[in-house]
Amino acid sequence: MSQPVGTLRQQVTGDLYAEVQTFYAQQMRRVDALDIEGFADTFTDDGEVVHAGGHRQSGREEMIAGMRASLPRYRDIAVRHWFGHLIIEPDAADEDTLRVSYYSLVTQTDREGKVAFQPTFTVDDVLVRRDGRLMTRSRVIHRDTPVAPPAS
Amino acid sequence: MSQPVGTLRQQVTGDLYAEVQTFYAQQMRRVDALDIEGFADTFTDDGEVVHAGGHRQSGREEMIAGMRASLPRYRDIAVRHWFGHLIIEPDAADEDTLRVSYYSLVTQTDREGKVAFQPTFTVDDVLVRRDGRLMTRSRVIHRDTPVAPPAS
Amino acid sequence: MSQPVGTLRQQVTGDLYAEVQTFYAQQMRRVDALDIEGFADTFTDDGEVVHAGGHRQSGREEMIAGMRASLPRYRDIAVRHWFGHLIIEPDAADEDTLRVSYYSLVTQTDREGKVAFQPTFTVDDVLVRRDGRLMTRSRVIHRDTPVAPPAS
Numbered sequence: 001m002s003q004p005v006g007t008l009r010q011q012v013t014g015d016l017y018a019e020v021q022t023f024y025a026q027q028m029r030r031v032d033a034l035d036i037e038g039f040a041d042t043f044t045d046d047g048e049v050v051h052a053g054g055h056r057q058s059g060r061e062e063m064i065a066g067m068r069a070s071l072p073r074y075r076d077i078a079v080r081h082w083f084g085h086l087i088i089e090p091d092a093a094d095e096d097t098l099r100v101s102y103y104s105l106v107t108q109t110d111r112e113g114k115v116a117f118q119p120t121f122t123v124d125d126v127l128v129r130r131d132g133r134l135m136t137r138s139r140v141i142h143r144d145t146p147v148a149p150p151a152s
Numbered sequence: 153m154s155q156p157v158g159t160l161r162q163q164v165t166g167d168l169y170a171e172v173q174t175f176y177a178q179q180m181r182r183v184d185a186l187d188i189e190g191f192a193d194t195f196t197d198d199g200e201v202v203h204a205g206g207h208r209q210s211g212r213e214e215m216i217a218g219m220r221a222s223l224p225r226y227r228d229i230a231v232r233h234w235f236g237h238l239i240i241e242p243d244a245a246d247e248d249t250l251r252v253s254y255y256s257l258v259t260q261t262d263r264e265g266k267v268a269f270q271p272t273f274t275v276d277d278v279l280v281r282r283d284g285r286l287m288t289r290s291r292v293i294h295r296d297t298p299v300a301p302p303a304s
Numbered sequence: 305m306s307q308p309v310g311t312l313r314q315q316v317t318g319d320l321y322a323e324v325q326t327f328y329a330q331q332m333r334r335v336d337a338l339d340i341e342g343f344a345d346t347f348t349d350d351g352e353v354v355h356a357g358g359h360r361q362s363g364r365e366e367m368i369a370g371m372r373a374s375l376p377r378y379r380d381i382a383v384r385h386w387f388g389h390l391i392i393e394p395d396a397a398d399e400d401t402l403r404v405s406y407y408s409l410v411t412q413t414d415r416e417g418k419v420a421f422q423p424t425f426t427v428d429d430v431l432v433r434r435d436g437r438l439m440t441r442s443r444v445i446h447r448d449t450p451v452a453p454p455a456s
Contacts, residue, residue: 012326014166014318018240022164025237025253034299071300078296080255080272082236084386085329088322101329103384105411107257109296113271119417120384144382144413147338148375166318170392174316177389177405186451223452230448232407232424234388259409261448265423 012088020088020100020127023134028081034074036067044128044137052121052143077108077116096129104141120144164240172240172252172279175286180233186226188219195288196280204273204295229260229268248281256293272296316392324392324404324431327438332385338378340371348432348441356425356447381412381420400433408445424448 012020023042030038040047040060049057057063084103091097102125106118126138164172175194182190192199192212201209209215236255243249254277258270278290316324327346334342344351344364353361361367388407395401406429410422430442 011319012322014170014320014322015163016166017322017325018164018166018169018318021169021237022239025239028237029239074298075300076298078272078298080236080257080296082234082255082257082386084384085325085332087326087329087333103386105384105386107269107272109271111298113295115269115271117411117419119413119419120382120411143417144384146378146380146382146415148379166322167315168318170316170318170321173321173389174391177391180389181391226450227452228450230424230450232388232409232448234386234407234409259421259424261423263450265447267421267423 012090016090016098017086017088019134020086020098023127024083024086024102027136028083032079032081034071036064036071039067040064042136044130044135047136048138050138050140052141077110080107080109081105082107098127098134100125100127164242168242168250169238169240171286172238172250175279176235176238176254179288180235184231184233186223188216188223191219192216196282199288200290202290202292204293229262232259232261233257234259250279250286252277252279316394320394320402321390321392323438324390324402327431328387328390328406331440332387336383336385338375340368340375343371344368346440348434348439351440352442354442354444356445381414384411384413385409386411402431402438404429404431 027039027042030042040063043049043060043063046059047063048059049063051057057066082105084105086100086102089099091099102123104121104123106121108116108118110116120143122142122144124140124142125136127134128137129135179191179194182194192215195201195212195215198211199215200211201215203209209218234257236257238252238254241251243251254275256273256275258273260268260270262268272295274294274296276292276294277288279286280289281287331343331346334346344367347353347364347367350363351367352363353367355361361370386409388409390404390406393403395403406427408425408427410425412420412422414420424447426446426448428444428446429440431438432441433439
């Protein structure tokens with residue numbers, strides 16, 4: 001099977017697309033299971049997360065401590081992260097570095113089955129390949145805000 | 153185009169990833185159209201579904217009868233099943249058997265356009281290839297529940 | 305890596321699947337950013353959109369005028385379009401023409417972070433390749449409605 005392709009400057013292959021989607025599927029299963037150490041393991045040692053409010057967590061230890069502190073919030077809800085519209089751009093100079101952007105929607109289902117939603121986010125990741133395995137080196141989370149100025 | 157890949161033990165190719173996504177896209181169009189027979193046809197003859205409550209339906213006939221019985225529930229709503237975070241693992245011993253896990257979110261839109269949500273689910277499927285075509289052999293539906301014990 | 309595939313009459317490759325998903329990821333980033341001209345640029349000159357109510361917009365100019373007129377609606381909300389269950393069918397006679405069908409869910413997040421939902425839609429697109437790049441030639445948007453007649 002061969003079909004012409006050509007939308008990105010550096011076109012992503014189907015194999016890599018499937019791999020990145022699978023990477024996130026596994027990473028999100030861990031965070032949604034509140035498997036804090038397992039989640040941290042999907043980041044490089046020097047991995048960084050910049051949260052929507054601007055707070056920066058550097059390195060796995062800080063990440064783990066931050067997640068531990070927020071655990072009580074998830075005591076009575078099942079959290080699920082949903083992704084959409086991934087754009088995957090392999091670095092032109094280094095094929096083991098990928099820039100990935102995606103939409104994120106977070107559902108919180110309580111024990112009665114009622115679903116609540118966090119505001120939507122857009123996320124910019126840098127993934128790197130270490131010993132053949134993808135890991136997140138940096139993540140910047142942007143809360144989606146209106147484009148136009150408020151009505152006056 | 154060639155790019156290094158290596159996240160799963162048994163890595164899924166882009167072609168297979170696209171095929172499995174397409175299989176579900178077609179299966180969900182049938183269930184969302186309340187095309188009960190068409191939906192049942194996407195299962196093997198001995199296909200099984202274990203619902204979140206534990207109820208098990210074995211074989212197409214039982215599946216069809218069960219869906220017929222629940223039709224009145226959908227009289228005034230448009231149902232749509234949304235999937236996320238597929239993990240596709242080809243069986244190491246039999247390449248015609250796939251284990252697939254995914255998140256599922258179900259929307260119900262009424263005639264006025266108001267959208268309601270069922271609780272979120274995580275689903276474990278076994279797909280098999282018969283005469284070149286994918287079919288579901290088994291499906292186990294898990295309702296997502298909080299990880300931690302209730303606040304006391 | 306080689307794995308058997310065979311679900312569609314005209315099977316979509318992983319490379320094309322990734323390309324079409326990437327095309328929509330870029331197109332939706334533009335519409336969600338209210339980048340009207342950038343969005344119109346993802347359509348052919350003679351591109352057409354038939355909205356759920358039946359209103360037809362023909363050509364980029366009409367599309368741009370229509371979107372400009374609806375801008376005030378988005379003044380205080382962040383819109384995000386989520387897609388699901390793509391079915392991509394390359395035209396048997398012309399490999400540069402694709403029929404694509406997908407589910408669409410639209411979230412609207414206000415400044416306080418509250419998320420509202422538009423009714424769900426199913427969309428039928430015709431994509432064409434021009435100078436190697438995918439563009440939308442036609443889009444027909446269907447509002448999802450209940451299958452069965454209203455209860456009497």
